Amino acid sequence: MHATLDAPRRNSALLRALGRRALGIFGWRIIGDAPHEPKFVAIVAPHTSNWDFVVCVGTMFALDLKIRWLGKEELFRWPLAPFLNRLGGWPVRRDSPEGLVMQAAEIIKSQPQFIIALAPEGTRSRVPRWKTGFYRIAEAANIPIVPVALDWDRKEVVIREPVWPTGDMSRDLSALMASYQSRMAKFPASYWEPAA
Secondary structure (H helix, E strand, C coil): CCCCCCCCECCCHHHHHHHHHHHHHCCCEEECCCCCCCEEEEEEECCCCCHHHHHHHHHHHHCCECCEEEEEHHHCCCCCHHHHHHCCEEEECCCCHHHHHHHHHHHHHHCCCEEEEECCCCCCCCCCCCCCHHHHHHHHHCCCEEEEEEECCCCEEEECCCECCCCCHHHHHHHHHCCCCHHHCCCHHHCCCCCC
């Protein structure tokens, strides 16, 4: 599928420089680049620490990307709410995930450019399986999924090629999960890795 628009950008040389500098100071580097797609779902894993968010913000700034991300509603209170909103935060209620999938898909379809980033585990705690909302959003909005790995072991943010949902969720999820290993996590014991 040929994209006529690129990924949405912040167009801030200052934030781009700050993001690159911050990642460099802490020894992180970015492997790969944002795809030249106007819309996509970025799945970021493993997610086992609050520090993952810091690395993600640094990466977002370094790549000059404008990204929306979902956060639990309780986080979006004064004094954090204005700051989180400016970073692209989108408060959600965890008790209504079904409505959120369709709401997100409709918003994405209505926009010419849109990146939404999600942690497929849905929490920092160890879980036996990924949540499937990201896949259903991508499928409903007809956009690709971009796997992003936070590799704490190598201090690398690895951006992989876009993957288009085929409709075979089980097979697609297995292929996506293969991009991640527990050794990448800041706290490896908190990341569930399916058996090979």
